Amino acid sequence: MPARIVISADGRKAFESWRLAFASVAPQLSVCSWYDPAYTVGEDDYALVWSPRPDHMERLARMKGIVCTGAGVDHLLAHADFPRAVPLVRMGGEQTARLMADYVLWAVISLLRDARTWALQQQQGQWRNNVCSRTSNTTRVGIMGLGHLGAYVAQALAHVGFCVSGWKRTPAELDGITVWSGVDALPDFLGELDVLVNLLPATPATDGLINHVLFSHLPKGAGFVNVGRGRHVVQNDLLSALDDGTLCGAVLDVVSPEPLPEDSALWHHPRLTITPHVASEASREVQARYVADVVACLVRGEKPALLCDVTRGY
Ligand code: NDP
Numbered sequence: 001m002p003a004r005i006v007i008s009a010d011g012r013k014a015f016e017s018w019r020l021a022f023a024s025v026a027p028q029l030s031v032c033s034w035y036d037p038a039y040t041v042g043e044d045d046y047a048l049v050w051s052p053r054p055d056h057m058e059r060l061a062r063m064k065g066i067v068c069t070g071a072g073v074d075h076l077l078a079h080a081d082f083p084r085a086v087p088l089v090r091m092g093g094e095q096t097a098r099l100m101a102d103y104v105l106w107a108v109i110s111l112l113r114d115a116r117t118w119a120l121q122q123q124q125g126q127w128r129n130n131v132c133s134r135t136s137n138t139t140r141v142g143i144m145g146l147g148h149l150g151a152y153v154a155q156a157l158a159h160v161g162f163c164v165s166g167w168k169r170t171p172a173e174l175d176g177i178t179v180w181s182g183v184d185a186l187p188d189f190l191g192e193l194d195v196l197v198n199l200l201p202a203t204p205a206t207d208g209l210i211n212h213v214l215f216s217h218l219p220k221g222a223g224f225v226n227v228g229r230g231r232h233v234v235q236n237d238l239l240s241a242l243d244d245g246t247l248c249g250a251v252l253d254v255v256s257p258e259p260l261p262e263d264s265a266l267w268h269h270p271r272l273t274i275t276p277h278v279a280s281e282a283s284r285e286v287q288a289r290y291v292a293d294v295v296a297c298l299v300r301g302e303k304p305a306l307l308c309d310v311t312r313g314y
Pocket of ligand 1: 070071171182314
């Protein structure tokens with residue numbers, strides 16, 4: 001029996017747009033809706049999910065593989081009965097990485113030129129000549145998490161001329177990037193940065209890692225970009241660091257919880273730019289192509305590049 005993709009991602013109403021995307025990029029693939037009352041689990045079914053409900057777990061356990069439309073799978077592994085024995089593959093691919101690199105480039109340059117102040121001045125109709133002469137080639141950017149996305153972003157920033165370093169769990173070498181590894185190296189990595197970018201996955205080891213202690217290792221007035229997960233950051237510590245000048249500003253694409261509550265102090269902070277978790281989401285067609293390739297790889301009995309290690313949590 002040929003492989004079939006059973007789609008629950010983005011809810012019942014999104015199925016038609018997924019169906020059209022698969023029809024245009026992988027017409028040989030059979031797809032069906034998770035919510036179709038006539039659907040029964042077949043022998044070669046692969047699920048495409050984003051945020052499945054607890055009552056989906058029993059059926060997910062009968063899939064040959066699960067592909068998540070997000071690069072982070074922390075929300076899936078948080079379900080006590082998520083089927084950990086079924087291969088779980090994260091979203092990836094060139095467009096996802098390129099979008100993330102573009103976003104981080106925009107965020108870092110916004111901090112470098114203090115674009116937040118320009119936006120506030122415009123809102124207030126103020127013409128104030130606040131020239132800033134910091135340049136990319138003298139700015140040191142450090143990326144926490146040098147995985148699929150982090151490594152791509154690091155090299156894209158280095159290509160533009162930034163001085164780039166990165167921090168990860170295990171040692172590695174990356175062309176043109178200074179790589180630090182392990183908890184003990186964290187203070188030295190942080191000590192020489194102008195802008196810190198978070199691209200870690202959310203795991204028990206990284207939850208709350210970005211707190212007042214971490215900020216205290218940064219040179220005074222550094223910038224911060226969070227594109228990892230909101231859970232990494234202790235929100236009150238971030239606000240204090242912005243208020244006392246430890247940080248010059250921050251750009252947050254991810255917060256906790258999401259959506260950010262209306263009464264959150266983050267919304268109106270003059271040193272903060274907030275975007276609604278939009279840094280990197282490839283088009284439906286590109287995601288469908290990626291999913292088709294992942295399923296073909298699993299059908300051949302091979303290991304996809306972004307197969308999640310559920311014991312590590314990413
Ligand atoms: P990967 O799993 O490919 O990479 C994770 C990196 O983090 C690896 O370099 C890993 O190190 C490092 N790491 C993990 N745990 C630790 C730790 N305890 N200490 C130090 N380093 C650690 O993930 P991706 O690059 O694909 O994605 C990263 C995250 O980006 C996702 O989990 C998601 O949260 C976020 N994301 C956000 C999006 C947005 O739109 N805002 C979109 C897509 C992703 P090592 O290699 O040594 O194990």
